[in-house]
Amino acid sequence: MKQDQKMTFGMALIPLVVMIVTMMIAVIYLDQGPHIPLIIGTITAALVAWKAGYNWKHIEESMYKGIKLALPAVIIIMLVGLVIGSWLGGGIVATMIYYGLKIITPSLFLVSITIICAIVSLSIGSSWSTMGTIGVAGMGIGMSMGIPAPMIAGAIISGSYFGDKMSPLSDTTNLASGLTGTDLFDHIKHMLFTTVPGIIIALAVYWFLGKDFGKGGANPAEINQTILALQDSFVISPWLLLVPLVVIIMVARKVPAVPALIVGILLGVLCQIFVQGGSLSEAVSALQSGYKMESGNEMVDGLFNRGGLDSMMYTVSMTIVAMTFGGILENTGMLQAIVNQILKLAKSAGSLVATTIVSAFATNATASEQYISIVVPARMFSKAYRDKNLHSKNLSRALEDGGTLTSVFIPWNTCGVFILATLGIGALEYAPYAILNFIVPIISIIYAFIGFTIVKITDEEKRALEKEEEASLNA
Structure with a gap:
């Protein structure tokens, strides 16, 4: 494997586009489940990762890491x-x-x-x-x-x-x-x-x-x-x-x-x-x-x-398949490549919060797991919030508003398939009535752009946080 190989934004989009297109054909046109489109997306992601320089062992371990993350669920x-x-x-x-x-x-x-x-x-x-x-x-x-x-x-x-x-x-x-x-x-x-x-x-x-x-x-x-x-x-x-x-x-x-x-x-x-x-x-x-x-x-x-x-068992198999796809995206740098590109759009505090929420939702749709929708944006956006002198609780709230709540709207997300198995209703049917889950992200984005409840830190607090982070890395 080429250790210095970085995934480009264009390459990272290929598995997502393939998965979304096949998902639309299977679910909407053929009236089938989302398992096969996710498998096709996983195969595509593996091929893209191999093309980028990752060997099969790394790709296989990436899938196992994704599955391991979903085992508690x-x-x-x-x-x-x-x-x-x-x-x-x-x-x-x-x-x-x-x-x-x-x-x-x-x-x-x-x-x-x-x-x-x-x-x-x-x-x-x-x-x-x-x-x-x-x-x-x-x-x-x-x-x-x-x-x-x-x-x-x-x-x-x-x-x-x-x-x-x-x-x-x-x-x-x-x-x-x-x-x-x-x-x-x-x-x-x-x-x-x-x-x-x-x-x-x-x-x-x-x-x-x-x-x-x-x-x-x-x-x-x-x-x-x-x-x-x-x-x-x-x-x-x-x-x-x-x-x-x-x-x-x-x-x-x-x-x-x-x-x-x-x-x-x-x-x-x-x-x-x-x-x-x-x-x-x-x-x-x-x-x-x-x-x-x-x-x-x-x-x-x-x-x-x-x-x-x-x-x-339908839900369990869905979770495992979804997490193999998410595992490759996460551990071969594809999600990072996409988030880094999105970060370029965040020029103000309001746009940064809105970008975080949209990114968390997008991660729910692509990585198919609520936890990843919190973990990945948290890691990617943390420095950007500090650079703009924004308190970390702005980021933590945005992660929950955009990640925790929106997971239910993705039919192939672990939350969406769990609800289907438990309540017997699919995401596309209950989505208009899950009022809290879609209204809170909207409220959060509005707050961000008008500056309401957006808490900032002083330059002294920012420097203290940077010193604390540097000390923890050197420990």
């Missing part, structure tokens, strides 16, 4: 599939839907589910765990009320990502603050200026959309039929609500997500056997291939015949 994805299967079989999801239909009115459902998901996600610091538990039940409640599924998914996503973004327990929140050298709570406080207006706007839109369902949009007869079908098919008990409560409390008390989800799975299996009267064989089957039932109610059957490890 892969484990969570598989565990969430097991959670859904065990909680469906244990009657836990049925109980949440039953009481949700009893308590929540159709007109306020979208507002209510957004707030509930926001509170849970804020408590546990995980949008994925929230969507895989509360979100699944929320889809059942809303659809039983006659509310369109994409609309429900959008509200669930908005609430889940509000809590994930603002929680001190969130991995992306800690990642953004850590990579930029920003105090965690300074980072969270700075995000309040963009995220709180975003959630207020989202709630206002959901309230407006929900008004129609309070004026006959929801069919009371269908809701009652759903309630009766749940009563006939499951043992409904408020005690079953202790299972999700236990998981939420465990994560809130800083128990890692994996052991907390495993406890949730075990409790779900016990509920299926000892509360619902199922056999051990049925419980294991629910874990492997998902829960199966025939209630006679088409909507209920559609909601409950799902889950299990097998249901997540």
Whole structure:
């Protein structure tokens, strides 16, 4: 390998153009999944890297590095599939839907589910765990009320990502603050200026959309039929609500997500056997291939015949394929070449913040992983912010506004495929209703150009930071 070989901007664009074109043909024209276009993009990226002077060993190791980065997400994805299967079989999801239909009115459902998901996600610091538990039940409640599924998914996503973004327990929140050298709570406080207006706007839109369902949009007869079908098919008990409560409390008390989800799975299996009267064989089957039932109610059957490890294999394979593509782009200098070119457009503080947000979104689309959309721009833009005397919390906020939130809009991003597997709705369908996720980046860009909440540092503070960085490099 030519160690001094640098990737040019034009060469770096080739795999992206090939991937995007093949993706459009496969997904839009042929109505196929994004796996094959990503594989074609990966092959193209490998050929470009080889042409640039990288040998096969380096290219292969780049793919492995990308996959390694996604392994924690892969484990969570598989565990969430097991959670859904065990909680469906244990009657836990049925109980949440039953009481949700009893308590929540159709007109306020979208507002209510957004707030509930926001509170849970804020408590546990995980949008994925929230969507895989509360979100699944929320889809059942809303659809039983006659509310369109994409609309429900959008509200669930908005609430889940509000809590994930603002929680001190969130991995992306800690990642953004850590990579930029920003105090965690300074980072969270700075995000309040963009995220709180975003959630207020989202709630206002959901309230407006929900008004129609309070004026006959929801069919009371269908809701009652759903309630009766749940009563006939499951043992409904408020005690079953202790299972999700236990998981939420465990994560809130800083128990890692994996052991907390495993406890949730075990409790779900016990509920299926000892509360619902199922056999051990049925419980294991629910874990492997998902829960199966025939209630006679088409909507209920559609909601409950799902889950299990097998249901997540599409998502797992998508994640692995996407990360091989992202791994080559990251580790052969292609992403760096693109970001360096973009940096030339950032002449002012406002344009620098806007460029950071757009770059984070573009990284979500190309590298297919939310974490990379934070890691790469953080590394590339850090010096540019300091050169313009901008506080690091401007960068950390821009990374979250442009990276964390926009990951859900890319169908082949790990977040997009997880939501499809968990909530059953694709990115192109729920995108118009994930209000928080697209309004916050817009607010952040507006703030940047008018200078609102853009914090600067003095020349003395800048020199101190440079000395600190130099000392750490020489240590």
